Amino acid sequence: MTSPTLVWIRRDLRLSDHAALAAAAARGGPVIPVFVRDDLVDDLGAAPKWRFGLGLECHAEALEGKDSRLILRSGDAREVIPALVQETGAGTVYWQRAYDPKSVARDKEVKAALKDAGVVAKSFAGHLMFEPWTVETKQGDYYKVYTPFWKSVRDRAVGEPLPAPSSLPAPDTWPDSEALEDWALGAAMNRGADVVRPFVQLGEQAAQSRLGAFMASKVADYDTTRDIPGIDGTSNLSENLALGEISPAQCWHAGQRAMQEGKAGAETFLKELVWREFAYHLMWHTPRILSDNWREDWAAFPWNEDERRAEVKAWKRGRTGIRFVDAALREMYVTGRMHNRGRMIVASYLTKHLMCHWKIGMAWFEDCLIDWDPASNAMGWQWSAGSGPDATPYFRVFNPVTQLDKFDKDRDYVSRWIAEEYANPHRDALAYFDAIPRSWSMSSSDTYPDPIVPPDEGRKRALSAYENRSF
Template identity: 45%
Template sequence: MTESTSVMWFRDDLRVRDNPALRAAAEHGGPIVCLYVLDDESPGVRPLGGASRWWLHGSLTALAAELGEIGLSLTLRRGPAAEVVRAVVDETDAAAVFWNRRYGEAERAIDTDLKSFLKDERGLDVRSFQANLLAEPWTVQTGQGGWYKVFTPFYRAVTSLPEPRHPLPEPGDEDSPALHHRRLPSDELDSWGLLPMHPDWAAGLRDRWTPGSAGAHERLDAFVHGGVGAYPDEHDLPAEDGTSSLSPHLRFGEISPFEVWHAVERRRARAPKDAAGASAFLRQIVWREFAYHLLYHLPSLGTKNMREEFDRFPWEEPEAAELEAWQQGRTGIPLVDAGMRELWTTGVMHNRVRMVVASFLVKNMRVDWRVGERWFWDTLVDADPASNALNWQWVAGSGPDAAPYFRVFNPELQASKFDPHGEYLRRWVPELGTDAYPEPMLDLKESRKAALEAYATIR
């Protein structure tokens, strides 16, 4: 067993449990450098939005503590990722580098070039692993060997694959070798300025969330044992705590989809009454897989209309005051305002309401979906490059698997159906029904008619 140093490069996998790259570093033997690189500089890599940066601070804090419990330490560096990793390899004379795979185009290019340099030119042991998707995008193919553009056949294909692998134990257990860390000079996390200061707008995020693996597993356990059975009935009700709230934890890799999948399957086996809920929830996990499948094959998912006819759509250029009214929840449309206020306060929005506020922006206001995508990217703690883009294109009708153009969500009907007692509205719009609440910024019926006329021009 070699005693040479290995580098474990953390990215969107900020966990110790079920981390195959970390497991490989432990099995390699010798000292381990656990490295995280904040990369706001590499071409094509999209910097995190404000809410995600807040989450990252908490997640890295939790990861450092987790690593400390198994005898490892976390090194923080900032800069172009490939340059930083190469510098750390030179600094430590490392013989091996391990990481878990990413699926965005720019990130894949960085990884491919770095792997080629370190492995082919320098002779290092460089290995990457599948850790954050149940099925990697190139492994799910149509009968003709192509990729899927529609969710339902993709879902059938994924669920017909062999059972996802079981989660790996964390390094440092009785079956793995003893761990040794190599401490390097590290940035102070606070020096990265990830937390908002003036003003500090994160109070609601702190009240709502506990970033890190411990918080992720707490949420998973609570959902599996208390919520999954009611999921089909409650997941569309914004006033209820009917969803798993795992999306930011999955986004930052604090918990793996393998852990989630098998925890839900165990519940299904032990509690047949929860089987329908388990199936409905796991379908949402596969929707996340579908988003990454599309991002891999359509790298411009977040920036280009996937249906070219939408390049001719007559989007309106909103007045600054109109866009701010939508962003700040002052449209005079109660369900839209409730959702946008929930987003600003907590960093998330109920999925049913996300569809409503997105439809209102792109169809009633006729604002380009990319404007909304950018706002969500900055304000969501679960802002995900694949899911965020896919969901906006779905609502706009411009995606490969999208809502029909004539489907315009009516916020009033949606509120009466999914918040019949007004609990969600009262929670987030307490001034509703008073003179303090603004008049509607537009007429829902007339704006729907105008939207359909605009869509007719590109059909």
Template identity: 40%
Template sequence: MTSSPSVVWLRDDLRVADNPALVAAVDRGEPVVVLVVLDDETPGIRPLGGAARWWLHHSLVALDGALRELGAGLTLRRGPAAEVLPAVVAEVGAGAVYWNRRYGKVPRDTDAALKTALRDEGLVAESFQANLLFEPWTVQTGQGQPFKVFTPFWRACLDRPEPRHPLDAPDAVRPPEAPPASDDLDAWQLLPTSPDWAAGLRETWTPGEAAALDALEEFATGHLADYGERDFPAQEATSRMSPRLRFGEVSPFQIWHRMRGDLPPASRERAQSFLREVVWREFNHTILFSSPDLATVSYRPEFEAFPWADVPESEIDAWRQGRTGVPLVDAGMRQLWTTGWMHNRVRMVTASFLIKNLLVDWRVGEQWFWDTLVDADEANNPANWQWTAGSGADAAPYFRVFNPVLQGEKFDKERNYVRAWVPEIDTDDYPEPMVDLKESRRRALDAYETMRRASPASP
């Protein structure tokens, strides 16, 4: 009897446990093809930045290994997903296609068109909730609109039924007798070579599902107890789960129920605070769902008239390279370049410095973080930049300017974080600040007033 394989199309869900699309394919009882498509070509799909490409390479290596232990492996293809997926389906004679849902407009439009076309051909085509605890259309205001403020969004999420429990990984994944041809991962050229700038990433991270689950368990039984100290960048008090969530090596359902599970007494009171941060990610994806141009257009339209300064590229480069003469800013930017990650409070400080002390358009900083963060996410990255700029949903008021010196004195009093990344801080080699913080703050507030006068609707 001729088989009709199932194709599982993976995207930001690079795991075998708690993967509804994979479970559905295995449960169908036919051979399974697990497909990953590198789509840098579809208009509106944002190509990955360099650090994220590095992570993707290693996460795919780990996923392929995990699948091979179950009996299958990955099929890799490159090109527009709307062309590649149907080609693989035809090549293997598939009878069903499964995937987990995405929430940006172009990705979901692509998925919807593919689902319709596949069903019109008589195939099973199904999508699943896997990467958000609460899908955007399920958490809305009483007027049926998306929330614009986080706290009522958080409360609405808590009022909903408890998120489902994670699904077990399949015991086995049966491949077809003649698996489809696969690209060689190295041919995708995801890793930097000339120069190889990833040494710090390799020292800092181990991508992959197994490492993600180990990291979650280590956090739950260890650093979660110190989560109340998470604003102090020298402290090991954060989860560092963000890149693992971004690539779906761990699911939010796994995190949610681990935080609701057996925890050391000192950690139980911190778990809810951590879950609140997980749901902030959900809030950002809800914003993206209703505002698909989040990375390029101000969520609050009056900010499109903001009078940004004409800043020399040399000054922006000094910020990128951690050479501003402002210790906390420089430490953060060097941590980012070296490790592909930055402590959250320092992210806010470095972003505020660029936007408000240098008067550089938030989109410039968002693009740099997109290129250099291993956790660069199509919702979190622009939403959080817009939050700092004052142009986003539930944003910090524009007149809230993080003073990086005072922030350092409050959250890095002993300068342990700064000294780790800016060793020359106590020498004559360290430069004076590139701008006067007090004067640049006044200039930023004047620019904000100019925008407000030009747009009477603004607050």
């Protein structure tokens, strides 16, 4: 009989377009899906860890629908996976690749240990459309600018998504599994979990519905609506892509079909998918982007790194007195996501008007976003700060007041997320005060603050620092 195949589940919580799962099913013999809670999971911020737990629960239910199950184990994957091989008699282990440096180092060690033990170990693509090492300039180097990267991949063939396996044969005896509720992955969310939960679109089926609805009714106007935070004009798929509840290839082919149908915003949607690929391309080739200035000469820039400053606390709490900034930060605390235009304004204000290090903001997003993605988060912050690739020049400082006038003329966005200035606040604005820690001592009846740093003053300070830089 064919020995069992272990399928090591990671950020790929789906059944369709899952190369490792499909290969295991095609191989014959029992298929044993397993998820390992290791240090990389334990080190996640509050919101992404909570969302991961929800995703695992949903994926386990989907596997049960195939008469399978998800085995949960905790510990060092370097020890857990080989131990499961011994326990189950598995002769093969498959998984889909990760690209951050810690995962890469771990996976290499697991693969080496398995091969030394005579076990077949194979990794598959799936979290990306274009493996980072396959996209090169004519000089054989990696791309450092987005537009040439886009031009180099836009006409590349992307394989048709794989269907979900029709069946997943079970072993005669399932190995023991830990209980997901015992992991308490949502513990750090505290009371915020109940506030954010209604905004979650959970699992593969919800992700496919989200994609279908976007292509049917919103993608045609995506060029313009994606920049207006007061309307629902984006795909909102970042949450599902982050955990692999949908694959980028599935999104790509849907976008290609929409473009062939003449829907004007489809190409812009494809470009956004490739922007995500570009972030992973850079993380793979220059992993320092996760922890240090991508432009290394920016190490001397005089950013403030003291998170205890009153300005930083006001920024985190959505009390800067700058409406666009505060609305976006409150949106994140209530929904676990933030509109992309808001992300740019929030990041620009922290790093330029407040002169605070981008690492402070990156870490705050890492704790608060349910769609947190290591590559996209790091590149987004460095792009906004000026220290990253394709960076907005440091001297280009977003004015959050004029940006609000341009993209939220009727104040639909601000009125949805800020309660203090309104007699009958929006329910979502009020929900913010149910989500935040009680220790912040904030109330919807508080007086809305004056700007902690007015836009003109902050801009002058930022430009002065840039012009007098010593790098």
